[in-house]
Amino acid sequence: xxxxxxxxxxxxxxxxxxxxxxxxxxxxxxxxxxxxxxxxxxxxxxxxxxxxxxxxxxxxxxxxxxxxxxxxxxxxxxxxxxxxxxxxxxxxxxxxxxxxxxxxxxxxxxxxxxxxxxxxxxxxxxxxxxxxxxxxxxxxxxxxxxxxxxxxxxxxxxxxxxxxxxxxxxxxxxxxxxxxxxxxxxxxxxxxxxxxxxxxxxxxxxxxxxxxxxxxxxxxxxxxxxxxxxx
Amino acid sequence: xxxxxxxxxxxxxxxxxxxxxxxxxxxxxxxxxxxxxxxxxxxxxxxxxxxxxxxxxxxxxxxxxxxxxxxxxxxxxxxxxxxxxxxxxxxxxxxxxxxxxxxxxxxxxxxxxxxxxxxxxxxxxxxxxxxxxxxxxxxxxxxxxxxxxxxxxxxxxxxxxxxxxxxxxxxxxxxxxxxxxxxxxxxxxxxxxxxxxxxxxxxxxxxxxxxxxxxxxxxxxxxxxxxxxxx
Numbered sequence: 001x002x003x004x005x006x007x008x009x010x011x012x013x014x015x016x017x018x019x020x021x022x023x024x025x026x027x028x029x030x031x032x033x034x035x036x037x038x039x040x041x042x043x044x045x046x047x048x049x050x051x052x053x054x055x056x057x058x059x060x061x062x063x064x065x066x067x068x069x070x071x072x073x074x075x076x077x078x079x080x081x082x083x084x085x086x087x088x089x090x091x092x093x094x095x096x097x098x099x100x101x102x103x104x105x106x107x108x109x110x111x112x113x114x115x116x117x118x119x120x121x122x123x124x125x126x127x128x129x130x131x132x133x134x135x136x137x138x139x140x141x142x143x144x145x146x147x148x149x150x151x152x153x154x155x156x157x158x159x160x161x162x163x164x165x166x167x168x169x170x171x172x173x174x175x176x177x178x179x180x181x182x183x184x185x186x187x188x189x190x191x192x193x194x195x196x197x198x199x200x201x202x203x204x205x206x207x208x209x210x211x212x213x214x215x216x217x218x219x220x221x222x223x224x225x226x227x228x229x230x231x
Numbered sequence: 232x233x234x235x236x237x238x239x240x241x242x243x244x245x246x247x248x249x250x251x252x253x254x255x256x257x258x259x260x261x262x263x264x265x266x267x268x269x270x271x272x273x274x275x276x277x278x279x280x281x282x283x284x285x286x287x288x289x290x291x292x293x294x295x296x297x298x299x300x301x302x303x304x305x306x307x308x309x310x311x312x313x314x315x316x317x318x319x320x321x322x323x324x325x326x327x328x329x330x331x332x333x334x335x336x337x338x339x340x341x342x343x344x345x346x347x348x349x350x351x352x353x354x355x356x357x358x359x360x361x362x363x364x365x366x367x368x369x370x371x372x373x374x375x376x377x378x379x380x381x382x383x384x385x386x387x388x389x390x391x392x393x394x395x396x397x398x399x400x401x402x403x404x405x406x407x408x409x410x411x412x413x414x415x416x417x418x419x420x421x422x423x424x425x426x427x428x429x430x431x432x433x434x435x436x437x438x439x440x441x442x443x444x445x446x447x448x449x450x451x452x453x454x455x456x457x458x459x460x461x462x
Contacts, residue, residue, distance in 0.1 A: 008253065103310050106255045107353075132287070136257050137310035140280050142288040151285050 010062035010113040012036050014047045015191045016150030017058035018181055019117040020158055021128050021143045021166040022174035025202030026119035028058045029178040031186070032211045033193035040193065048199040050206045052077055055091040055120035056199040057098075060147040061135065062113035069112060072101070091120030091129035091201075095139065103137025111135040115147035120201045128166070146181075149189045154181035171200075183214050256308055256356050257282060260437025261293055262390035263304035264427060265362035266404055266420050267370030271448045273420045274302040274362035276390075277428060277459060278441040280309055289440035289461060296452055298323050299333040301363035302445045303343075306390035307377065308356040315355050318346060336363040340373040340381065347379030354378050358389045368449050392431035392438045399427055417446065425457060432459045 017030040034042035047066065048058045051073050059066040076097065080089055089097075095118040105111050115134040122129040131141045143166045144158035161177040162169060169177075178198060186194045194214040200207045263276040280291035294304045295316050303319070305312030322342060326334045334342070340361055347355060359375040374387040386404045388396040403423050406412045424444060432439045442457040 099310075099313075103314060106253075106310075109253070109255060111253055111255075135253075136255060136308075137314075138257060138259065138282070138287070138308075139310065139313070140288040140291045142290075155285070 004110075006110040010065075012041060012063045013191070014045070014060045014063055014066070015189055016146060016148040016154065016185055017047065017060050017115070017117050018147075018150050018154050018158065018178055019058065019119050019130050019145045020162050020169075020174060020178065021130050022162070022169040022171060023167060024171060025121075025200060026056075026128055026130050027171075027174045027178060027201075028056055028117055028119050028199045029182050029196055030058045030060070031182065031193045031196045033191070033195070034063045035191045038190070043193060043195065044211065046197060046208075046211070048197050048208055050199070050208060051094050051120075052089050053205065054201060055089070055094050055118065056201055056206055056208070057094065057116055057118050058199065059114045059116045061115055065112040065114050066116075069098070069101070069114065069116070073097075088124075090123045091118055091131070092122050094118055094120075095129070095131040095133065095141075098133045099137060099139040102133050102135060106136050117145050117147060119199070120206075149192075150181070150185060153185055153188055157181050157184070171202075179214060183216060186214060186216065257310075258307060258356070259287070259291075259309040260391045261306050262388065262392040262396065262428070262431055262435065262438045263294060263306045263358075263360050264386075264388040264396060264400070264424060265302075265304060265360045265372040265374075266386040266400070266415075266424065267362065267372045267384070268415050268417060268420060269370065270364075270368055271417050271420075271446065272302070272362045272364060272370035272372065273417070273424055273444060273446055274304050274360065275424050275428065275442060275444040276304045276306070277432070277438045278443055279437065279439045281437045284436075286440075292443055294443055294445060296445060296454070297339070299326075299336075299339060300447070300452070301336050301339055301361060302447060302452065304360040304362070306358045306360075306393075311355040312357045315346070315357055315359075319343065322346070336361070336365050336371050339363075340371075340383070343373075343375060344379040344381045347375060347377065351378050358393075360387050360389055362445070363447055364449065370447075388427070390438075392435035395431050395434055396427045399430070417448075421446070428457075428459060 012034050019028045030047045034045040118131045132145050144162045146155040182196050186192050195211050197211050198209045260281040265274040276294040278290045280287040354377040361373040365371040372384045375381040386400045401407045428442045439459045444455045446453040
């Protein structure tokens with residue numbers, strides 16, 4: 001009999017994912033790097049995916065665990081559509097499912113090593129949804145969410161830009177704040193890349209951009225001597 | 232001589248080992264409180280959800296109105312709290328089907344202890360406070376530790392600011408060290424509860440954002456939301 005194996009540590013990993021609510025819906029951003037420890041192993045891995053017609057999810061943490069989760073979601077979406085009962089899975093249902101999945105696995109001491117952001121249309125009544133799930137089964141909803149290093153570096157910037165403006169922030173402003181935060185993360189997070197994607201859910205459905213490069217400015221580096229000392 | 236040789240001191244950031252061993256537990260902080268009056272009960276909790284030094288969200292309710300008319304306040308690990316409440320709701324439904332009546336507050340109090348103790352070897356990391364009205368319509372408060380040890384009180388406060396608030400309640404609700412022992416009105420209890428939480432918010436970083444209160448009387452249950460400081 002084969003011994004049972006468990007995820008004791010993540011191997012190929014993705015870094016931060018960011019998510020915000022804005023005027024017309026929700027928007028997620030993540031880079032496309034899959035690291036192998038400190039090695040930038042795969043530079044074109046898409047970590048934002050569409051789940052059904054009204055939901056997007058973005059994952060940080062172990063990439064293979066995320067691909068397994070993607071597979072599970074595809075299975076339940078097929079099952080759901082085969083019933084043809086007029087019901088469909090909205091963002092809050094996907095979030096609940098992932099919450100129970102992650103909690104169930106942590107309770108077996110065999111976690112799926114991810115932090116996941118779920119965004120989209122809340123339910124059949126409409127409304128925006130932005131939620132979080134992690135490997136311990138912790139769940140919450142908020143108008144701004146960031147995983148990993150993003151929770152330290154980007155979350156304060158996102159809260160400043162979004163809190164209290166969830167219903168007035170325009171799409172252009174939302175894109176700008178996410179691009180700016182991803183750029184700051186690229187400057188400071190050594191496991192990140194400047195090749196990013198954005199995913200949007202609004203009245204016109206789900207859109208996921210092709211990967212694009214963020215413009216960066218390294219001119220200031222010329223004048224830095226030592227560890228940032230100014231003299 | 233070499234015994235006194237100075238150890239090489241590092242002047243740059245020391246490489247700290249990265250924690251990668253899986254822990255199924257986390258502490259999401261928060262404070263809960265319950266006070267029983269002669270014919271009412273007030274159960275309250277803040278709505279902040281934290282992890283380490285980060286605030287996950289400003290609104291994640293951890294006080295639940297149960298289907299039998301009791302109110303359960305959960306603190307500690309949020310995911311375990313959510314799971315425990317799902318378990319309880321299922322058991323309340325089975326009780327209704329089996330006995331064609333609602334479970335009494337006292338019966339629920341014993342059942343909660345049993346549910347918690349059944350997970351003695353892998354506990355729900357939750358500090359519960361149960362509030363409601365007993366069979367005679369008098370206010371009742373029960374408090375629990377994670378493994379089901381419980382006790383009936385007139386007032387209780389637990390969670391991250393429990394040790395700050397409990398002695399305040401002993402004095403203002405139990406009138407310890409006071410000459411006068413006036414009868415408690417609901418208005419007075421609500422005011423003491425608000426004062427307890429605004430003060431706890433000043434000193435405890437895990438308490439804040441909003442205060443959610445449930446006012447239980449024989450007429451029904453009223454839910455209120457009050458602002459707390461968001462810093």
